[in-house]
Amino acid sequence: MDRIVILTGAGISRESGLDTFRDEGGIWSQVRLEDVCTPEGFARDPEAVDAFYNSRRRELATVKPNTAHKSLAALEAVFGTNDDDTFLLVTQNIDDLHERAGSANLVHMHGELLRLRCMNCGATPRWTTDCHRTTPCPSCGWKNLRPDVVWFGEMPLHMDRIRRALERCDIFVAIGTSATVYPAAGFIDEASGHARTIELNLAPSGSASLFDEAAYGEATTIVPRFVKDFLAENAN
Numbered sequence: 001m002d003r004i005v006i007l008t009g010a011g012i013s014r015e016s017g018l019d020t021f022r023d024e025g026g027i028w029s030q031v032r033l034e035d036v037c038t039p040e041g042f043a044r045d046p047e048a049v050d051a052f053y054n055s056r057r058r059e060l061a062t063v064k065p066n067t068a069h070k071s072l073a074a075l076e077a078v079f080g081t082n083d084d085d086t087f088l089l090v091t092q093n094i095d096d097l098h099e100r101a102g103s104a105n106l107v108h109m110h111g112e113l114l115r116l117r118c119m120n121c122g123a124t125p126r127w128t129t130d131c132h133r134t135t136p137c138p139s140c141g142w143k144n145l146r147p148d149v150v151w152f153g154e155m156p157l158h159m160d161r162i163r164r165a166l167e168r169c170d171i172f173v174a175i176g177t178s179a180t181v182y183p184a185a186g187f188i189d190e191a192s193g194h195a196r197t198i199e200l201n202l203a204p205s206g207s208a209s210l211f212d213e214a215a216y217g218e219a220t221t222i223v224p225r226f227v228k229d230f231l232a233e234n235a236n
């Protein structure tokens with residue numbers, strides 16, 4: 001079976017009811033990313049950052065995975081549990097919709113909304129409720145927790161594992177991402193040349209011309225169709 005790396009962005013969660021970042025009315029038109037998605041913003045006004053992530057955590061509890069998330073979990077199941085990343089799902093999203101759809105071989109390169117990080121002991125507890133400046137770390141008791149999310153200017157997570165999978169993959173699929181934020185936006189360059197590259201998006205991203213193939217439309221339409229066609233092509 002071919003080796004496949006799939007990159008997802010906010011567009012795959014849009015039809016579950018979560019806003020994207022850069023579409024009209026998106027998150028960055030509602031709040032300044034400098035205020036809530038940078039270490040400087042957190043240092044300036046940690047309560048505002050707490051409120052931003054608390055409201056997104058509450059919203060996440062009200063939505064469910066959609067058929068695009070579920071079809072990627074079904075595709076992974078065909079690859080079987082693999083410990084050498086024959087199938088690797090890399091998401092830029094901090095929601096847990098891929099997990100709830102059943103995806104397992106998954107890395108959150110921008111961290112997770114449902115985790116906090118203690119700036120004293122480094123613990124990263126799972127967290128589904130509100131967090132405030134007075135919330136104590138469950139491990140060390142210090143009241144200095146932050147969202148376990150990668151902010152602008154910070155290093156994305158799991159990059160060695162992602163790069164190794166991109167070097168070895170036969171297929172790279174980018175789903176629901178505007179391809180504007182690095183390093184994720186550069187994955188197409190790392191895959192093209194040796195892998196078949198496919199963009200699945202509502203509309204052509206700025207990197208559209210770099211892909212071998214593309215399908216445009218809503219994720220809940222084009223992703224299940226891609227998975228169905230891929231499995232038919234690879235039925236042995």
Ligand code: APR
Pocket residue numbers: 008009010011012014015020021022023026092093110175176177178179180181200201202203205217218219220
């Ligand atoms: N189906 C498929 N694609 C969609 C849909 C949909 N229903 N709705 C929107 N899209 C596409 C848009 O066309 C756009 O290309 O999803 C993409 C969303 O782009 P962004 O809002 O920029 O989100 P993303 O690419 O995930 O942003 C990357 O930027 O702000 C940071 O950390 C944040 O992880 C995020 C990163």
